Amino acid sequence: MSKVKIGLVQMSCTADKAANLRKAMDRIREAAANGAQIVCLQELFTSLYFCDVEDYENFKLAEEIPGASTEALGALAAELKVVVIASLFEKRAQGLYHNTTAVLDADGSYLGKYRKMHIPDDPAYYEKFYFTPGDLGYKVFKTKYATLGVLICWDQWYPEAARITALMGAEILFYPTAIGWATSQDEATNIEQYNAWQTIQRSHAVANGVHVVSVNRVGFEQDGAMKFWGGSFVANPFGSLIYKGSHDAEETKVVEIDTTATDRYRTHWPFMRDRRIDSYQPITKRYIDEG
Numbered sequence: 373m374s375k376v377k378i379g380l381v382q383m384s385c386t387a388d389k390a391a392n393l394r395k396a397m398d399r400i401r402e403a404a405a406n407g408a409q410i411v412c413l414q415e416l417f418t419s420l421y422f423c424d425v426e427d428y429e430n431f432k433l434a435e436e437i438p439g440a441s442t443e444a445l446g447a448l449a450a451e452l453k454v455v456v457i458a459s460l461f462e463k464r465a466q467g468l469y470h471n472t473t474a475v476l477d478a479d480g481s482y483l484g485k486y487r488k489m490h491i492p493d494d495p496a497y498y499e500k501f502y503f504t505p506g507d508l509g510y511k512v513f514k515t516k517y518a519t520l521g522v523l524i525c526w527d528q529w530y531p532e533a534a535r536i537t538a539l540m541g542a543e544i545l546f547y548p549t550a551i552g553w554a555t556s557q558d559e560a561t562n563i564e565q566y567n568a569w570q571t572i573q574r575s576h577a578v579a580n581g582v583h584v585v586s587v588n589r590v591g592f593e594q595d596g597a598m599k600f601w602g603g604s605f606v607a608n609p610f611g612s613l614i615y616k617g618s619h620d621a622e623e624t625k626v627v628e629i630d631t632t633a634t635d636r637y638r639t640h641w642p643f644m645r646d647r648r649i650d651s652y653q654p655i656t657k658r659y660i661d662e663g
Contacts, residue, residue, distance in 0.1 A: 374632040376517045378544070379403030379411035379454070380615070382604045382623045384591030385420050389433065392418045393441060396458075397448055399624045404452040406626040409478070409517045412457040414589040414604075415525050415550040416471070419461070424594045426501040434463035438482045442474050450480025455515045457522060459548035462487070464504075471503045473524055473548055478516040486511040488524040489533060496554070496598060499526070512540045518631055521582075525549045528573050528586070532655065538580035543631045545576060549588040552600035566601055566619075574611035581609045581638040583629045590622060609637040
């Protein structure tokens, strides 16, 4: 299919994991009722963003993948004939956890998972305490409606991840996300941070000639110290915004894209053609020291 309707679910979460899952499923139904064929949920949508603290109790939020959540979402996907992209806290084994996104096809089948490769460790984002870096590599998923590439939040800042996923055949790059502002920050800093976040992802669309879909959570968490900035968006293969969500409201939005635009943009702006793959070996080094 060339024209595909994408559903973005931007929502707030509570401490009630079951309620968050029900809410997300209701929003998937809403998106499907408005024509969505692929629906992307935000990062770690079944809980509050728990990585603001290093607390061993939070490991109890993790689950097996595939497991209970993917079974519920798979049944819904089959009922509605939609693809679901679901970001979950994976318990792989005792003491081994990942930040993982599962993909359910439109017939409800579990297509597989992507484990977040880049793990941050910043104030209020202590993800290295919880998540082992992904070891499945970069992934694409051939769904009923399109071939998808899925990356997760902090992966957004790395052009290498977007490039490799695009080279693997992804027609659309999806980024489930959980990112916000400290409420103590000034407005100028907030604007600068959001613009950088959006700009880097739009640049992935331009460099790779693919649509980019970024879905963020919204609302106050961490006892009001953090406001997740929403601003979910869709960019076309030249980085132009097709849709941008608000910074404050929960939104379920359906956006139609045409994946054949990739060929047009890549032909007229042949960045892929002109890549000098013979010169890129230094990118595999941590840093290039002189001498």
